[in-house]
Amino acid sequence: MTVGLNAFILLASLLFAIGMLGVLLRKNTLLIYMSLELMLNAVNLALVAFSRYNGTMDGNLFVFFIITVAAAEVAVGLAIIVALFRKRQTVMVDQLNALSR
Amino acid sequence: MLDILFYLFAAVTLASALLMVLSPNAVNGAICMIVSFVGTAALFVLLEAYFLAILQVLVYAGAVMVLFLFIIMLLDADKDQHRYLKDKATLAGAITCFALLTVLICSAFAGGDHLPEPVLSAVLENPGGEGVGIPFTTSAKSFGYSLFTKYMLPFQVTGFLLLAAMIGVIVVSKKQEELK
Numbered sequence: 001m002t003v004g005l006n007a008f009i010l011l012a013s014l015l016f017a018i019g020m021l022g023v024l025l026r027k028n029t030l031l032i033y034m035s036l037e038l039m040l041n042a043v044n045l046a047l048v049a050f051s052r053y054n055g056t057m058d059g060n061l062f063v064f065f066i067i068t069v070a071a072a073e074v075a076v077g078l079a080i081i082v083a084l085f086r087k088r089q090t091v092m093v094d095q096l097n098a099l100s101r
Numbered sequence: 102m103l104d105i106l107f108y109l110f111a112a113v114t115l116a117s118a119l120l121m122v123l124s125p126n127a128v129n130g131a132i133c134m135i136v137s138f139v140g141t142a143a144l145f146v147l148l149e150a151y152f153l154a155i156l157q158v159l160v161y162a163g164a165v166m167v168l169f170l171f172i173i174m175l176l177d178a179d180k181d182q183h184r185y186l187k188d189k190a191t192l193a194g195a196i197t198c199f200a201l202l203t204v205l206i207c208s209a210f211a212g213g214d215h216l217p218e219p220v221l222s223a224v225l226e227n228p229g230g231e232g233v234g235i236p237f238t239t240s241a242k243s244f245g246y247s248l249f250t251k252y253m254l255p256f257q258v259t260g261f262l263l264l265a266a267m268i269g270v271i272v273v274s275k276k277q278e279e280l281k
């Protein structure tokens with residue numbers, strides 16, 4: 001494959017930027033959370049690319065750990081969102097302004 | 102051939118990620134996210150990380166997104182779809198920020214000074230060397246070997262973290278009356 005490391009890093013950076021756009025732009029907490037997952041995924045892609053082009057296995061193992069921790073994080077975060085919905089009947093961040101009232 | 106596949110999968114991943122961010126409907130967003138994750142798994146295959154590609158499909162595109170879809174449908178989260186973006190000032194800020202970031206990233210790669218392509222590292226020159234990284238292989242066996250030798254402590258800590266997360270989720274999602 002003649003595609004170099006730069007192409008993969010560019011792709012990972014663009015995915016990260018799209019994820020950040022989602023975090024800044026959306027009102028729905030669930031979609032903000034999905035954008036965060038997209039950013040984690042971009043970092044995974046960069047790690048695998050570096051690992052492959054460096055010829056070592058360590059980056060792949062880091063990605064293995066990141067996937068595990070991200071799965072645990074998603075479970076806890078979604079439980080918190082469900083608890084929030086039970087309390088406030090909404091998940092839109094612009095309506096979660098109890099501190100400013 | 103592989104180059105064409107790279108550009109194809111990169112385009113699919115980027116397009117579906119952008120669709121996820123911009124779609125008014127949360128369920129559509131989740132479906133686009135699954136496509137994006139599968140595209141990333143295909144890129145992992147191109148990088149010869151076959152085990153991680155399977156893990157990506159199983160854990161991310163499978164378990165995580167099913168959980169997301171379940172919660173989206175449980176909470177009925179997209180009731181007012183006509184105002185799904187934040188107000189105009191935040192919108193302008195976000196788009197400016199994204200444009201600047203994209204320009205920054207592209208200029209870092211489009212200019213003359215690329216990141217240096219990594220030369221074959223010292224690991225490959227002396228494969229039996231101690232104190233350096235584990236050589237790259239495609240077999241899943243090397244994962245198990247590394248997890249139980251070099252990364253034993255992180256492996257144990259991750260297992261404990263999974264247990265803590267499981268208990269935490271059970272406690273958080275209990276109803277308040279049951280706790281008292």
